Amino acid sequence: MFALVDCNNFYVSCERVFNPSLEEVPVAVLSNNDGCVIARSNELKSIGVPMGCAFFKIRPLIEKHNIKVLSSNYALYGDMSHRVMTVLHDFSPRIEIYSIDEAFLEFEFTSEHALYQLGEKIRKRVKQHTGIPVGVGFGTTKTLAKLANHLSKDANGVYFMPGSPEPILSKINLTDIWGVGRRLAARLYKLGIRNALELSQLDDQFISKNFGVVLLRTAYELRGKSCLSLEEIQDPKKNVCCSRTFGRPVESLEYLHEAVASYASNVAAKIRKDKLRTHIVTVFLKTNRFRNDLPQYSNLSTITLPEATNSSSKIIAAAVKALSNIFRPGIMYNNCGVLLQGIESAGVLQGDLFALAEPEENDKLDDAVDDINRRFGRNTVFRLSEGVEKPWQTARKWCSPHYTTDWNDLPCAK
């Protein structure tokens, strides 16, 4: 029996834990660069603001509905997530942390009644220990547990998917099924498939021939045949990326250089933290796709390193070189990023056949920088090539304090 525990309006709930004035009013948390609405309180949902809505479109509503607006504070959400997961761990050692605000847990089936009680207990303890409200859905497959979680929102926070769920499945829209997105839903709809029950009753061969094995698995899971197991151990990452939209359009190579160095330094620190190395560095550039009046340009350049590394200097050097391959003057850029691929464990190093030197040791400068930044906060020390004033930097006008991850931001109780 799977349980899916999902935090309600997670980013908004994190903000509310430390700022009670956000309770019972519409709250919007914005994406990077304060561009889109990516988390909504129930009050904001009921005003009709859709997920992913561009922020400028709801500006006129702010005063009218007294909407509270916040930039995203990932340091806070990441830390709160960790606290929630720690509490969940106590309920079952069999846990898969599926995303920042969701986890699958596995339990022995006892009785429906006992599971409802368990769900209540989980909700109560997570709320008490972290302040975050969660919903719990139980099902015999992960897909059914996901649906049960969805239904728990209208059922006091706990929902158990019964053994014969047909009447319930017949009321579930295609896009509410885990693994069925906009495109698949549209294709299915054209074929006359309108709900989860009808999808589950489709012919296996038909699904597999027309849609592939992924949707076939989903259909099996809806029928109660488990195809997706609990993934307790997370596979190491295969790609690591850092990309940002600029706070304002950027034309100069100098500023792009700073941004690329800064993102490269960021991804390098990430893979060092996970004890990984990379040997493929890609840089990409984009103009603002919404500005039809300006010339559009996007491009990428990939550099393969002779030997895997996690050294900031080497990754920055490769990224800067890639940038120079694709930079074109006279263009207003609005976004760029650095992507690392070909990632492998730092423990196994594939040497360069033609290199004379021994495989590299960890860079001592990197170690020192990581130590300082871990202790005193991110970007306490950084390379000057990353820029100092950074006029291109992503906007975050309404970011809340780092309540739980920075001593200076510790909340005060009066």
Next chain:
DNA sequence: TCTGGGGTCCTAGGACCC
């Protein structure tokens, strides 16, 4: 004026291997 960021998996086709 203002429109996010970071991932995964599958498939088909091409190129290659013995």
Next chain:
DNA sequence: TCTGGGGTCCTAGGACCC
């Protein structure tokens, strides 16, 4: 006229997730 069988790896594109 007739031209095998069984694979792998890579890439691009498309779909999905939060």
